Amino acid sequence: MSTNATPDQALRAQLRQALRHGPFPAALHLAIEASGLTLDQIQVRLVEQGARVSVPTLSYWRRGRSRPERPGSIRAVRCLEHLLDLPADSLVALLGPVRPRGRWIGHVTGSTDMGKLFETGRAVEMLTEVGVPPRGALTRISTQVTVTIDSHRRTSSIHLRELVVANVDRLSRCGVIHITQEDPANPPTLAGVRFCRAGRVRMDDAEGVTAAELILDRVLDAGERALVEYEWRFDPGVRMLNYEYRFQQPIREFVLQTRFEPGVIPAQCHRYARQDVSGAEEDRTELWIGSSNTALVAESDVPSGIVGMRWQWS
Structure with a gap:
């Protein structure tokens, strides 16, 4: 039967x-x-x-x-x-809770104003230039970041994988951004794009800002989800002593892993958080570097703000 x-x-x-x-x-x-x-x-x-x-x-x-x-x-x-x-x-x-109306349309509970996450308004301007959706149109559910440090102690790539959900109908794209503070004249290249395709890209060498549009595989209606994957590549690598991700909205899952080539394992590595771009590093936690030569930050229900990892060689 x-x-x-x-x-x-x-x-x-x-x-x-x-x-x-x-x-x-x-x-x-x-x-x-x-x-x-x-x-x-x-x-x-x-x-x-x-x-x-x-x-x-x-x-x-x-x-x-x-x-x-x-x-x-x-x-x-x-x-x-x-x-x-x-x-x-x-x-x-x-x-769930009733959505706010009037001048608060697009506001997400617990979100932070973009101006508090970047040193200047140029980053926000460039996201607008590449055509990001209106505020609140998209929510990131999960973000996974892998930073790769080469044998010369330089960052060669930053790989990101993000799960997003549409809050409105007919959502077809999202915006991504990277700030190169250490060497603004050496911006990364957007590469390794998967499950979507690259659209408009804007670079500002003076500010060290690169903004890009990712066009989704299909148009989403409210409640539908999509996975995007992309990578910032540096050629040559850039000397970085930390990486931080800036959250405009709370996020359900955040994973940050840094991979070090054998022979360049740092003496110290720790996780930190900042409430905004002008805030001091808080909630510092020592991180162990395992036999795979990686350090890991893995958190859930992360509030808006900044979470990063910092490393230091002897």
Whole structure:
């Protein structure tokens, strides 16, 4: 006898997963599919319960083009839970906090103004020049950085791998930036681009700023995720005694690993944090360099600000 799940069982399993982890549009879509009801039928039954929601609005909620926020809309979601035979508050819990309106559109809770993360406004200007999405349109969920130090104690490359999620529909690109403070006239080259392609690139040798546009493999709607991978390469290498990543928004996961060639293992290595670009290094933690000649910083739920690694040879 076959043990394969039927289509209905598979749909129910997907629905249970979506109710646990979201996002809201996916859970609502699967719940509607499992019910067998059309949006017109659902709209009529909601009206009978005193919840006046149009069919286009239900469609927008289902596709993630908008979300319920006003008290009347939240009441309609609770009615949907009952109508679609879902546990109480299972859909409401996926909505999270109400998004701010008016002049705070685009603001992400816990975010830092970009001007506090860079020494001058040139970095922000260059990101605008390459066409980054509006503030709050994209969130980085995970960032993994690998810094490679060659046999001459020079940084030869900085490899980054980032998981991002769209907060708006029709998101097609993101912006990345690197600051070369040690040798501004020796900017890196953008290389090793994967799961996306390079767009516009701007360099300012005087400021040591390189900004680039990464065009995603596909256009994302709100709630959809994408992986991007890229590398800053230095030829010749640049002498660096630290690397730091600047977070405009809180991030779920951050990994920073530095690889040292054999024979150039530093005498000391530590992790540090700064609240902004003018702040002193705080929360210093000594890092061990393992047999693989690497030092590692791996953290979760990192607030906005700056986290870095510093090394020193005898």
